[in-house]
């Protein structure tokens with residue numbers, strides 16, 4: 001029996017496992033499919049800026065059991081491509097080695113490290129489930145305790161999409177832990193070294209963001225770098241010291257260090273370069289999908305570290321890995337359409353379409369869409385076996401089952 005191993009139970013890895021199971025069944029294959037991941041739940045990472053981060057996870061074992069996919073809980077620590085084996089750390093003392101015929105790497109991304117003294121000790125982020133919960137515990141503390149220096153000022157480092165969403169949600173996050181007066185009194189300061197708000201310079205989106213910040217009473221400092229962080233302050237490059245007990249870093253992601261285990265080409269974000277089938281360049285029988293993969297979305301654009309790219313990439317990697325094992329043709333990964341929906345808290349949301357981010361919707365209408373995306377479209381199917389299978393086709397979206 002041939003073995004397909006998928007590493008990482010995130011958006012790409014889970015989608016890869018479900019699509020692989022679909023293709024295996026569809027083609028009367030006899031492939032043994034195993035998902036290896038650190039946890040047995042999918043973390044809804046795009047929702048980690050919201051309140052109650054502890055609820056942002058979906059257990060996936062029932063789904064895997066239903067489709068006959070094996071699960072191993074552990075951390076992959078070694079890959080030996082010449083021997084077709086990986087090592088999995090199950091506990092501190094227990095490590096096991098398993099072999100594969102095809103391997104899919106979908107271990108996602110981690111916070112990009114920044115050389116700012118004090119950042120590691122005195123800042124927070126929302127890049128992982130544990131980090132988001134830790135931040136929430138800190139927010140509770142600063143909202144309720146008295147006499148913490150800088151407790152009313154919240155600095156967000158990074159004015160990209162995650163920074164914007166975090167800033168716009170922060171007042172209501174504090175409100176959850178306190179009262180109207182405390183939430184109204186906080187000062188939110190968004191800082192970025194770039195001279196524009198949002199992921200790329202754009203006059204039209206900048207207008208929407210500026211208006212939203214004005215209405216939400218959020219201060220913005222652009223073209224500024226933080227050079228030091230302490231427990232109760234930050235220092236800017238121009239010498240200004242600002243008192244704050246909370247610095248939330250949203251400046252970006254880099255490929256999971258699992259990518260470093262392979263001696264192959266990587267891009268500037270540490271991602272594994274892949275071909276059109278999502279096979280890792282320079283090594284045999286290994287695919288990559290999601291944030292860990294540098295794939296071409298179309299002739300002019302690389303896929304971004306986003307769910308909207310991770311899920312179709314996962315589907316293609318699962319499909320192509322099974323097809324490799326069954327001697328069937330691959331399907332090329334391509335995703336020319338691109339859109340973003342940015343949550344603007346109580347003010348609404350902003351929907352843009354295209355790589356040049358043309359505004360197509362704002363306000364409450366866009367907010368309703370954002371709520372559907374966050375509350376439904378990005379959730380995996382949770383029905384019966386037939387329903388899960390139907391939503392595991394390479395071209396199927398998960399959402400339909402949840403609407």
Ligand SMILES: Cc1cc2nc3c(=O)[nH]c(=O)nc-3n(C[C@H](O)[C@H](O)[C@H](O)COP(=O)(O)OP(=O)(O)OC[C@H]3O[C@@H](n4cnc5c(N)ncnc54)[C@H](O)[C@@H]3O)c2cc1C
Nearest residue numbers: 008009010011012038045046076108290291305306307308
């Ligand atoms: C705050 C925030 C907001 C975001 N907002 C959006 C948004 O609005 N829209 C959007 O499209 N995207 C958004 N993203 C990006 C999106 O969440 C990621 O692109 C997506 O999660 C990538 O999917 P993935 O499967 O590659 O990685 P992940 O979802 O991170 O999954 C990786 C999995 O691999 C496991 N793993 C890691 N290392 C190992 C190992 N060594 N061994 C075994 N398992 C391992 C992890 O535990 C995890 O389960 C956001 C991300 C963040 C952090």
